[in-house]
Amino acid sequence: MQVMMTGPDSNRYAKCIEVSKRIRWEIDRDVIRGRTFDFSRKFLPDRLSMLPALTFLSEREARFLSQIQGRTYANMFALVERYIGAKVAELGHAHALGDQVAFEALVRVADEELKHQELFRRLERMAGDQMPAGYVFKPEPNEVAAAVLSKSTWAVMALTLDIEIFTQVHYRASIEPDTQLSDLWKDVFLFHWKEESQHAILDELEWRAEHARLSEAEREQGVRDLIDLVAAVDGIVRMQASADASYFIATAGRSFSAAEKTAIGDVVLRAYRSQYIVSGAQEPRFGAVLAELTTPAQMERIGAALGPIVASTGPHMH
Ligand SMILES: [Fe+2]
């Protein structure tokens, strides 16, 4: 019985539980605190939104487009958290009659992701109350979750580690240092980042554990599935970039030339590909684990699948 209570990585799981308890926050008491969004300020920082590339926009227009991108940014997290919560609950169940520390750590992640989804739904309602009608968030969380969860655990955990690492990179490198952002929007991603730090550690433990259980053929299937998932994420990103560019053009309050409309669509797509695909894939911490869990030939295939997406976002990525 004693042996069943803990596993080889119990200390690392235990550390995540300890930090998770220490930094635990509540939506109203700690994050929203009775505030609404300040629409005189940007939401998404320039480094992520790429809006300085659209030199023909006025300051007010660029700010509005950063708010649209920031609204989608919150919705994208709510979207992926649907599948992440479900996957983590499934992985937790595999520990349920074994390592109780790992079980507790994963139950906490599932609980936190449910809270994050509630927070992001609240923000979407608040944004909807104050922004012009017509915004549409296209992807449907349960449909996307069903498609992602149909893939192998190896691939799902690779995608999840990628997402949970870029969440932190965006906050530390771009959101935190920007003093021009809406205080509420910025705080949301400060509090989100605090809990996501533990999630990324647990993703890596679970991905490695799954990798160790698989045959070479199953790992090969994992790589194929990961390439499929990257293509699926790109499909979602293209759909939403197009919706957000159209919403901006329809509600900005003036007309744009055909060339300007094309430029708006291109920059929003580049920004979204960079935010949701390239920034995570190029993050050294993710790349190191991926390189360890793949053969050079598999790594090359993943690189080839990412190649056109990376190239389309230009050379100055973060
Ligand atoms: Fe989250």
Ligand SMILES: [Fe+2]
């Ligand atoms: Fe998370």
